[in-house]
Amino acid sequence: MLASPWIAALLALFLWWFSTGVILLLVRYGDQQGRGPVSTFLTTPLLCIGLYGIWATSGSVSVQNIYLAFLSALAVWGWIELAFLTGVITGPNRNICPENIPQWERFIRAWGTIAYHEMLLASALIGIAFLAIHAPNTFGFWTFAVLFFARISAKLNLFLGVPKINTEFLPGALSHLPSHFRYARMNWLFPVSITLLTFAVGCWLERLYSGANPVGFALLAALTTLAMLEHWLMVLPLPDEKLWRWMLPAPKNDTSRQEEAHGI
Numbered sequence: 399m400l401a402s403p404w405i406a407a408l409l410a411l412f413l414w415w416f417s418t419g420v421i422l423l424l425v426r427y428g429d430q431q432g433r434g435p436v437s438t439f440l441t442t443p444l445l446c447i448g449l450y451g452i453w454a455t456s457g458s459v460s461v462q463n464i465y466l467a468f469l470s471a472l473a474v475w476g477w478i479e480l481a482f483l484t485g486v487i488t489g490p491n492r493n494i495c496p497e498n499i500p501q502w503e504r505f506i507r508a509w510g511t512i513a514y515h516e517m518l519l520a521s522a523l524i525g526i527a528f529l530a531i532h533a534p535n536t537f538g539f540w541t542f543a544v545l546f547f548a549r550i551s552a553k554l555n556l557f558l559g560v561p562k563i564n565t566e567f568l569p570g571a572l573s574h575l576p577s578h579f580r581y582a583r584m585n586w587l588f589p590v591s592i593t594l595l596t597f598a599v600g601c602w603l604e605r606l607y608s609g610a611n612p613v614g615f616a617l618l619a620a621l622t623t624l625a626m627l628e629h630w631l632m633v634l635p636l637p638d639e640k641l642w643r644w645m646l647p648a649p650k651n652d653t654s655r656q657e658e659a660h661g662i
Contacts, residue, residue, distance in 0.1 A: 401461050403606055403616035410620035413469070417476050419642045422567050425483045426646050429569035434484030441477055448473030452526055456533035464614040467530075467538035474522055475545050482515045485571025489513035495577040508557050508578040519546055537614040544598070544618060548625035551591040552632070558585035560632035566639050567646070588633065595626040 399405055424441070428434030451470025455463040481487040491510030499507075509516075523546050530539045556563060559582025568575065602619035606612050631638045 400465065401613060403612045406465075406613045406616035407620040409465075410468075410617050411624065413472060414621070414624050415641060417472055419645050421476055421480050421483065422642050423646055424480060425569050426567070426649070428484050429571070430647065430649075434569060434571060435486050438477075438481045438484045438486045441480060444473050445477040448475075448477065449525070449529070452538035453529045455538065456530040456535045459535045459537075459611050459614070461613050463535055464537050464611065464617070467535055468541050468614075468617050471526070471538045471541035471545070474526070475542060478515070478518055478522060481518075482512070483569060483572065485569065487514050487518055488572070489515065492574055494574050504578070505557070511575055511578055512553070516550075519549075535614075537611075537617065540618055541621065544622050544625060548595065548622070548628070551587070551595075552625075552628060555585060555588055555591060555629065555632060556580075558582070558587055560585065560588065562632055562635065564639050566643070566649075584633070588629070591629055592626065595622060595629065598622045599626065 424437045425434065428437040448470045451466055451473065455467040455470065457463075478487070489509070489511045490513065491507055493507075495504060495507050523542055526539050526542050530536055556579045559580035561581065561583060563576065563579050563581065565576050599619055599622045602615045602622060606615035606619060
């Protein structure tokens with residue numbers, strides 16, 4: 399059953415939803431108890447297990463190893479995102495962005511809010527490429543690469559301006575972050591992002607239907623489609639935050655706050 403591409407796609411959807419919910423749950427509890435860094439420290443073994451899993455599964459493209467490589471890449475990605483959302487690994491700039499400043503200065507300030515996090519993600523991508531890119535099973539690398547480039551695209555779109563920016567799940571450690579976002583009807587990058595993501599989905603589907611490792615390419619196609627959906631949710635008035643709000647404890651302070659609630 400697990401060899402079915404349809405099952406693989408459904409599992410990718412579930413893992414996207416479930417893993418995002420777990421991260422948001424840890425962040426919410428950590429924010430309320432003032433123990434966000436503790437959550438990051440206690441889950442550090444997840445990072446090590448993920449890196450080991452990518453290396454250990456890289457030698458075979460069996461269905462089992464493809465799933466394990468996918469899960470391992472999600473584990474590495476999830477830990478880094480948790481470290482960011484708990485304020486452990488962010489950037490040197492934790493100040494509110496002033497209004498009416500030049501675009502170049504706003505970009506430098508925005509980069510300063512996430513610099514260490516972005517450098518860690520890039521280092522992880524390079525490290526995973528070193529572990530798996532020349533091995534038979536590269537699905538762990540490609541899973542992380544899809545997440546990496548889709549997240550860069552999403553952050554650039556938030557910086558340039560989109561109609562919808564949710565901040566409901568933003569912890570106190572990142573309360574300065576929304577000041578670096580911009581509301582706008584559209585920006586020049588958004589259609590480019592959608593086009594590239596659509597092209598990537600088409601490439602994965604072409605590989606899937608060619609019969610070569612259909613489970614792996616089904617996982618990548620589903621994950622890239624979800625990344626494209628997250629981009630569309632920046633411009634469409636859909637309450638995507640409801641996917642996770644019901645499973646989280648009520649925020650400690652201002653319940654009117656909204657945050658970017660897209661998946662991992």
